[in-house]
Amino acid sequence: MAKTGRRPGPTRTREAILAAARAEFAARGYPGATIRGIAAAAGVNPALVHHFFGTKEQVFVAALALPVDPARVVAAVVDGPRAEVGERLLRLFLGLWTAPESAAAFLAVFRSVSGSERAAALLRQFLESAVLGRVAAALDVPALRAALVAAHLVGLAMARYVVRVEPLTSASDDEIVAVVAPVLNGYLAPLPPVGASPV
Amino acid sequence: MAKTGRRPGPTRTREAILAAARAEFAARGYPGATIRGIAAAAGVNPALVHHFFGTKEQVFVAALALPVDPARVVAAVVDGPRAEVGERLLRLFLGLWTAPESAAAFLAVFRSVSGSERAAALLRQFLESAVLGRVAAALDVPALRAALVAAHLVGLAMARYVVRVEPLTSASDDEIVAVVAPVLNGYLAPLPPVGASPV
Numbered sequence: 001m002a003k004t005g006r007r008p009g010p011t012r013t014r015e016a017i018l019a020a021a022r023a024e025f026a027a028r029g030y031p032g033a034t035i036r037g038i039a040a041a042a043g044v045n046p047a048l049v050h051h052f053f054g055t056k057e058q059v060f061v062a063a064l065a066l067p068v069d070p071a072r073v074v075a076a077v078v079d080g081p082r083a084e085v086g087e088r089l090l091r092l093f094l095g096l097w098t099a100p101e102s103a104a105a106f107l108a109v110f111r112s113v114s115g116s117e118r119a120a121a122l123l124r125q126f127l128e129s130a131v132l133g134r135v136a137a138a139l140d141v142p143a144l145r146a147a148l149v150a151a152h153l154v155g156l157a158m159a160r161y162v163v164r165v166e167p168l169t170s171a172s173d174d175e176i177v178a179v180v181a182p183v184l185n186g187y188l189a190p191l192p193p194v195g196a197s198p199v
Numbered sequence: 200m201a202k203t204g205r206r207p208g209p210t211r212t213r214e215a216i217l218a219a220a221r222a223e224f225a226a227r228g229y230p231g232a233t234i235r236g237i238a239a240a241a242g243v244n245p246a247l248v249h250h251f252f253g254t255k256e257q258v259f260v261a262a263l264a265l266p267v268d269p270a271r272v273v274a275a276v277v278d279g280p281r282a283e284v285g286e287r288l289l290r291l292f293l294g295l296w297t298a299p300e301s302a303a304a305f306l307a308v309f310r311s312v313s314g315s316e317r318a319a320a321l322l323r324q325f326l327e328s329a330v331l332g333r334v335a336a337a338l339d340v341p342a343l344r345a346a347l348v349a350a351h352l353v354g355l356a357m358a359r360y361v362v363r364v365e366p367l368t369s370a371s372d373d374e375i376v377a378v379v380a381p382v383l384n385g386y387l388a389p390l391p392p393v394g395a396s397p398v
Contacts, residue, residue: 107313114309114361124362132364147358147367148378155354159346162313163323165331168346179347183382 014052017042021063026118030060030125057130064122067096067105070130077188078138085139086184087177093153094173097161106157145187152184213251216241220262225317229259229324256329263321266295266304269329276387277337284338285383286376292352293372296360305356344386351383 020042024033035056039046053059061069076088096102112119127150136146156176160168168176219241223232234255238245252258260268275291276284295301311318326349335345355375359367367375 110313111310114306114313114357120362124364127362127364142366144366144370144374144378147364148355150364151354151358151367152351153354154357155350155352156347158313158353158357159350163319163326165323165326165346165349167341167343168350171343175343179343179386183385186382186385187378 010052013042013044013048017044017049017052017059018063021059025060025063025122030122030129035059057126060126060130064109065105066109067102068092070134073131074134074138077135082139082190083185084181085188086181086186089149089153089184090177090181091173093157094176097157103161107162110158110162139188139190141188141191149184149187152180152187156180209251212241212243212247216243216248216251216258217262220258224259224262224321229321229328234258256325259325259329263308264304265308266301267291269333272330273333273337276334281338281389282384283380284387285380285385288348288352288383289376289380290372292356293375296356302360306361309357309361338387338389340387340390348383348386351379351386355379 017038021033021038024038024041027033028037033056035049036046038059039049042049049059053062057070060066072092073089076092077085080088097106109123113123114120132143132146132150135149136143139146156168159165160176216237220232220237223237223240226232227236232255234248235245237258238248241248248258252261256269259265271291272288275287279287296305308322312322313319331342331345331349334348335342338345355367358364359375
C-alpha cells in the first residue's frame with residue numbers, strides 16, 4: 001500500500017529525526033544535545049526516537065553515518081583474553097575497511113574532519129565520551145594510551161586504504177596483525193606498579 | 200628597481216616552474232615526471248629548475264607545498280644513535296606541527312588526499328620512493344615497518360592536532376615521546392636472526 005495522508009511514513013519520520021539530530025548536535029555539541037531536544041526539534045515524541053535508534057550515542061552514529069557503533073568497539077575490547085585485545089581491535093577495524101560502505105563512511109569522516117573545525121569538535125567529543133573513556137575504564141589504562149591506540153588505527157587506515165602506501169596495502173591482514181597487534185597490546189597492557197612508569 | 204620589460208622576474212619564473220611541475224606530476228605521476236619535462240613545460244632551461252629548487256624531489260615538495268623535505272626525515276633517521284631513532288623522528292614530526300604554516304600545509308595534504316584519488320596516488324608514489332624506501336634501506340628494516348611508523352605518526356597528528364582528542368592534545372611532547380618513541384624504536388629495531396620472525 002502506498003503511504004498517503006497527513007501522517008508521514010516511518011522513512012520520512014526517520015529522516016526528520018536524523019536531520020533534527022544533526023542540527024542539535026551541531027548547535028549544542030555531543031554532550032549538550034539530548035534525545036528530548038532532538039525529538040522536540042523533529043516534532044515527535046522522545047519515545048519514537050528511542051524506538052527508531054536507541055540511545056543518544058546510537059542517534060549520533062546514525063545521524064553522522066559513522067562506520068561503527070562504539071558498542072562494538074567496547075565489546076571487542078572486553079570480550080576475550082586481555083592478551084589478545086590488540087588483535088581483536090585490529091581485526092574489527094580492518095574488517096570495517098574491507099566493507100565498501102564502511103570505507104566510504106570513514107573517508108567521508110576524514111574529509112569532513114580535516115575540512116571543518118566544527119566537525120572535528122563533534123567527533124572529538126563523541127570519541128572521548130563514547131569510545132576512549134570507556135575503553136580506558138574497561139582496561140584500567142590511562143586515557144592517553146587508549147587515545148594512542150585510536151591514533152595508530154586511524155593512521156594505519158589512512159596509509160593502507162586512503163593513500164594506499166606499499167607494502168601496507170598488499171600485505172595480508174595476518175601480516176599486519178603479526179606486527180601491529182603486539183604494539184596495541186603494549187599500549188593497552190596493565191599498568192606497572194606505582195612508581196615504575198610516569199605514564 | 201622595479202622589474203619591467205620582456206623577461207619575467209625570478210618570482211614569476213619560479214611560479215611558472217611550480218605550475219608546470221604540478222601539471223607534469225599530475226599528468227605523469229611522481230616516477231614519470233622529469234626535471235627536463237617540467238622545464239620544457241615552463242619554457243625554461245632545466246638548469247634553471249635545478250638552480251631554483253634542486254632535485255626532482257625538492258621540486259615536488261615545493262610544487263605541492265609539502266610541510267617537510269624528505270632529506271630532513273632521512274637525516275633524523277640516520278644522524279644519531281640507533282636506539283634514539285624513534286625519539287628523533289617523533290620530535291621532528293611534532294615540531295613540524297607546532298609551526299602554524301607546517302600545520303596548515305599538513306591539513307591541506309590530508310584534505311586533498313582524502314578528497315582525490317589522484318592526489319593520494321601522487322603522495323603515495325612520492326612517500327614510497329623519497330621517504331619510506333630510503334628510511335627502510337638506511338636502517339635495514341622491512342619496508343612494511345617503515346610504513347607502519349609513517350602510519351602511526353600520521354594518525355598521531357590527525358588525533359592530536361586535527362580532531363584534538365584529549366588527553367593527546369594537552370599532553371606535553373615529552374609525555375608523548377615517553378610512550379610513543381619506544382613503539383617506533385620497536386618497529387625500526389634491527390631484524391632478529393633469520394627464522395626468528397617472518398616480518
